Amino acid sequence: MLCKPAKYGVKIYWICDAENGYALKGLLYSSRSSEQRQTRLSNTIVEQWAQPFVQSNRNVFMDRYFTSDSIVQHLLERGLTAVGTVYANRRDHNKKVIMISYIPRKNKNVFLMSTCHTTLKIDNHRDDRRPNITNDYNLGKGGMGSMDYKKRRFFLQTKDQ
Numbered sequence: 664m665l666c667k668p669a670k671y672g673v674k675i676y677w678i679c680d681a682e683n684g685y686a687l688k689g690l691l692y693s694s695r696s697s698e699q700r701q702t703r704l705s706n707t708i709v710e711q712w713a714q715p716f717v718q719s720n721r722n723v724f725m726d727r728y729f730t731s732d733s734i735v736q737h738l739l740e741r742g743l744t745a746v747g748t749v750y751a752n753r754r755d756h757n758k759k760v761i762m763i764s765y766i767p768r769k770n771k772n773v774f775l776m777s778t779c780h781t782t783l784k785i786d787n788h789r790d791d792r793r794p795n796i797t798n799d800y801n802l803g804k805g806g807m808g809s810m811d812y813k814k815r816r817f818f819l820q821t822k823d824q
Contacts, residue, residue, distance in 0.1 A: 673691070674691070674692035675689045675690065675691055675692065676689065676690045676692060676708050676712075677689045677690075677807070677810060678712045679806040679807050679809075679810040680806050681722075681724060681802070681803045681804075681805065681806035682806060683806065683809065684805075684806045684807070684808070684809025684810040684812075684813060685806075685810070686810055688712060688715065690708060690711055690712065703731070705728055705729045705731070705734070706731065706733060706734050706737070708729070709723075709725070709729050709734045709737070709738070710734075710737060713737075713738055713741060713743060716743060717741045717742060717743070718741065718742035719742065719743070720742060720743075720744075721743055721744075722743075722744050722745070722746060722779050722799075722803065723738055723743050723744070723745045723746075723747075724745075724746050724747065724800060724803030724804050724806075724807075725745060725746075725747035725748075726747065726748055726804070727747065727748040727749055727750050727774075729747065730745070730747030730748060730749050730750075730753075730776055731749075731753055731755065732753070732755040732756055732757050732760060732776070733755065735747075735757075735760055735776060735778055736757060736759075736760075738778070739759070739778050744777075744778045744779030745776070745777070745778050745779070746775065746776070746777045746778075746779060746780075746796060746799055746800050746803060747775070747776055747777075747800070748773060748774060748775055748776075748800070749762070749774040749775065749776045750774070751772065751774055759778070760776055760777070760778055761776070761777045761778070761780050761781075761783065761796065762774065762775070762776045762777075763775050763777075763783060763794055763796055765793070765794055765796075765797055767793070773797070775794075775796045775797060775800060777796045777799075779799075780795065780796050780799070783795070783796070
């Protein structure tokens with residue numbers, strides 16, 4: 664597939680610094696154990712990622728694969744706040760979590776969830792009038808994009824002979 668970043672078979676989940684894209688921790692995916700099958704794989708991964716950063720008052724930025732109400736609550740209980748996009752079909756929602764629906768263009772709806780924002784503000788000085796949660800999410804997700812770029816440059820891609 665052309666949209667896939669790599670055609671070979673090792674899956675590593677990374678947590679990166681948002682400012683410079685440095686990898687802080689990577690988890691190699693192997694099959695799930697019987698205890699892990701009771702929960703979503705994404706929840707298990709985020710719980711393992713977050714262990715070294717408990718009570719550090721950091722913000723965690725996640726894409727929609729990892730963001731759910733249960734994992735956001737788990738992080739909040741451990742002193743971490745979270746911002747992430749959400750699948751539209753995930754209906755679980757807690758009153759302590761801000762959840763917004765933002766429509767940047769026609770037929771494009773983006774759902775965001777946040778525990779580090781207490782109020783919703785809209786930047787009226789920009790043409791697109793984005794909510795502050797969207798701006799913060801876009802700043803935070805840049806670290807992963809930067810890390811992906813660096814990874815693609817330095818890992819050799821070999822073809823099977």
